[in-house]
Amino acid sequence: MLINIMENISPTEQEKMLSGALYFANDAELISTRKRASKLTRLYNNTTEEQLEKRQEILLELFAKIGDNVQITPPFYCDYGCYIKLGSNVYMNYNCIILDCNFVEIGDNVLLAPNVQIYTAYHPIEPELRLTGKELAAPIKIGHNVWIGGGTIICPGIEIGDNTTIGAGSVVVNNIPERVVAAGNPCRVIRTL
Template identity: 40%
Template structure:
């Protein structure tokens, strides 16, 4: 039996993102982020109810400031005390795991999808999702971009505006585009 495009996506295989089932899942995520963005802060709480229900998991005290955007939501896993500042975007076509106590500055972006390099296949919607794993007590500075397939070790720091294309070691500080380790 042929796999659905969602099954291919979840399995980490190439899939067609122009698919009715995936469109419907993105529409659910759009409704949840709309509620999160639209509710008064006192009513929204740390994470609006619809968005919290959509997420793969959200630990105690995890907080997402509005506005926020995600592709699907169900691939996002937040540890206890995670803080995502305003304007963050997570294109979660693959699992995104964010460890406890990790904090994001405003405008941080995580891009799991990788579009096909062949122009005809890219136009046809072929892409693959690469997971992102972020350890505990990590600081991701404002407007940093993390590409799919990277792992950020515990206690690491990613400088504001950095573009992370490769994994970051435990306790390391990286800055720049592409992000490089600095000593000191």
């Protein structure tokens, strides 16, 4: 009997979002979580250079996990915050954006230059399905010791390997292996380290 009851329970929109299934972003729970992140990022972006302790408190509340010595230069924006995990010694320069409609994991010793955009969110390419208002999201993982150049866009579902450099202005649409320099639109490996 219990099995039949469990089978009849539909997944929440959050569960659908995090599993990579189609979901409605206008769900009340998701809206509430986005409002929380919006409030926290607004508070963070309004801090001054002298308020380092306050900045740390906000980041601890915003993110799922945060390592030691994380520095984010405001302004910074994200959708939810609670799906972002940051390693130690992470630095994000001005105007970094993370659309974390799925999990974003950033390793240790990662440098993000200004205007880096990390997008887990995307829409169906079929217009009829897109017009239903349903969305999709795929996780992103950035390894350790990675440098991402200014203006880079990292698309949904991407993994970037350890010890890799991504050149400025790149659009990363495919996974990038470890120990390489990659750049361009679309981003491709230029040389192996």
